[in-house]
Amino acid sequence: MANVAFLGLGVMGAPMAGHLARHGNNVAVYNRTTEKALKWVARHGGAAAPNPREAAHGKDFVFACVGDDNDIRSVTLGADGAFAGMKAGAIFIDHTTASADVARELSEIASAKGLHFIDAPVSGGQAGAENGALTVMCGGEREPYELAENAIAAFAKSCRLMGPSGAGQLTKMVNQICIGGLVQGLAEGVAFAKAAGLDPHAVVDVISKGAAQSWQMENRHKTMAAGEFEFGFAVDWMRKDLAICLNEARRNGAKLPVTALVDQFYAQVQARGGGRWDTSSLVALLEHNKD
Numbered sequence: 001m002a003n004v005a006f007l008g009l010g011v012m013g014a015p016m017a018g019h020l021a022r023h024g025n026n027v028a029v030y031n032r033t034t035e036k037a038l039k040w041v042a043r044h045g046g047a048a049a050p051n052p053r054e055a056a057h058g059k060d061f062v063f064a065c066v067g068d069d070n071d072i073r074s075v076t077l078g079a080d081g082a083f084a085g086m087k088a089g090a091i092f093i094d095h096t097t098a099s100a101d102v103a104r105e106l107s108e109i110a111s112a113k114g115l116h117f118i119d120a121p122v123s124g125g126q127a128g129a130e131n132g133a134l135t136v137m138c139g140g141e142r143e144p145y146e147l148a149e150n151a152i153a154a155f156a157k158s159c160r161l162m163g164p165s166g167a168g169q170l171t172k173m174v175n176q177i178c179i180g181g182l183v184q185g186l187a188e189g190v191a192f193a194k195a196a197g198l199d200p201h202a203v204v205d206v207i208s209k210g211a212a213q214s215w216q217m218e219n220r221h222k223t224m225a226a227g228e229f230e231f232g233f234a235v236d237w238m239r240k241d242l243a244i245c246l247n248e249a250r251r252n253g254a255k256l257p258v259t260a261l262v263d264q265f266y267a268q269v270q271a272r273g274g275g276r277w278d279t280s281s282l283v284a285l286l287e288h289n290k291d
Contacts (some may be wrong), residue, residue, distance in 0.1 A: 001023055002151060005055040005062045005084060007075045008096075009036045012122070014096070015129040018044050019155040020063070030055040030075070052076070053085035061151050062086060065095040065122075067101040068240060073225060076106055088114040091144045093152065095136070097121045097176075099244050100166035100240035105137060107165035114141075116144035121154065121172035125233055133157040137175070139167035173245045179279070180242060180262040183215045186282035190224045196289075202226040220280040227287070233277030235269050242266070 001024045004022050009031040017040065021027045027046040031037040037048035049055035052075040056062045062082050072073055072094055082092060092110060094103070094117070103119035110117035118140035128134040136152055136159040138145055145161045150161050162171045189212075193200040200257035204221040207213075223229065242263040249256045265282055274281050 002060045003058065004028075004151065005030065005049070005052075005059045005082070006070075007031075007052050007055060007062065008066040009040050011067065011126045012095070012129045013053060013063075014040055014063060015061070015113065015126075016134070016155045019132045020151070021046055023154040025151070025154070028059065034035045037270055046128075051080040052082040052188040053080045054222060055085070056082035056090075057085040058087055062092045063095060063151075065171055067096065071097045072096045072102060073097055073122040077109070078154045081107050081114055082222050083110060083115060086113075086115050086190065089116070091116040091118065091148050091246045092121050093148050095120050095122050097172055097244070098169060098240055100139075100169040100173075100248065103166045107140065116141065117165065118145055118148055120159075120261045121168055122156075123172070124157075124215050128157075136160075137162050137171035138217070139163055139165050139169060141165075154249065169244075170248070170250075173241075173272040176238070176241045177245055177256060179216065180238070181258045182214050182218070182244065183261050183279050184258070184265065184282055186214070186216050186221065186281070187224060187286055190221060191286040194225070210254075216280070220278075222279070224280050225281045227284065229277035229281040229284070231273065235266050235279060235281060236278045239263060239266050239270065 003026045003127040004020055005028045007030045008028060017027055017029055028049050029040055030049045030052050041048045063076055065074060107117040118138050120136050120138045122134040122135040122136050125179050132155045134156045136156045138161045149159055162168055192198045193203045204217060208217050242259060245259060265285055268285055269281050
């Protein structure tokens with residue numbers, strides 16, 4: 001049992017914080033919308049704090065899962081930021097998908113204050129958060145990571161230190177690069193099957209037993225075939241993530257032609273009003289173009 005804080009109670013953060021509470025930790029929460037924090041406390045116990053500093057005060061671990069670089073800065077820095085309330089030696093664990101630059105920046109600031117910072121983006125989506133089965137990829141120093149790993153286990157099926165500060169975010173970029181290509185390939189496969197007069201469900205049932213199998217295929221082919229996209233990981237968030245990947249690639253010289261192309265396809269989905277649709281909505285572009 002530990003004294004912990006969780007900052008950000010969105011579709012990922014709320015269930016993650018819930019698992020921490022169910023594992024016997026004393027949890028204080030903060031959310032930009034106070035009503036969400038109060039609802040979480042009514043369900044799980046613990047306490048709601050008026051700002052990140054109060055939530056983090058005296059805690060062993062402070063977790064965060066917010067939107068982007070600016071959001072993670074807003075909950076860590078300044079007079080009401082978490083760093084201002086954390087005790088010496090405490091560990092900040094950031095599950096936001098953000099840039100490697102902001103991870104390194106906040107790690108340096110934390111270190112100067114006698115704190116530890118671990119960038120720890122996750123994969124597994126809302127279902128993984130709710131089921132306590134996320135994959136967590138971390139960057140930071142080994143000793144604080146090993147202490148944090150036990151706490152992270154409350155909502156993770158897999159957790160690994162990938163290297164120094166920023167390595168977790170870089171690994172998450174690889175994850176998103178791979179997913180983008182997989183979703184586009186699956187979308188084209190489903191659209192092709194339908195155009196060829198095949199039952200896409202029967203096709204996937206067969207090919208998913210072979211080399212084409214993927215999480216996306218198992219979990220998204222049915223809704224793709226049905227044209228149902230009002231759920232899941234939003235296109236707006238995927239574009240945010242792919243922009244991080246493409247910016248990093250411009251710096252390190254990696255070539256990402258498929259990622260850049262898929263990013264533009266997602267821009268077309270946004271232009272059609274699908275910014276909040278699931279990423280599997282790429283198939284809608286193919287069917288629209290056929291018409």
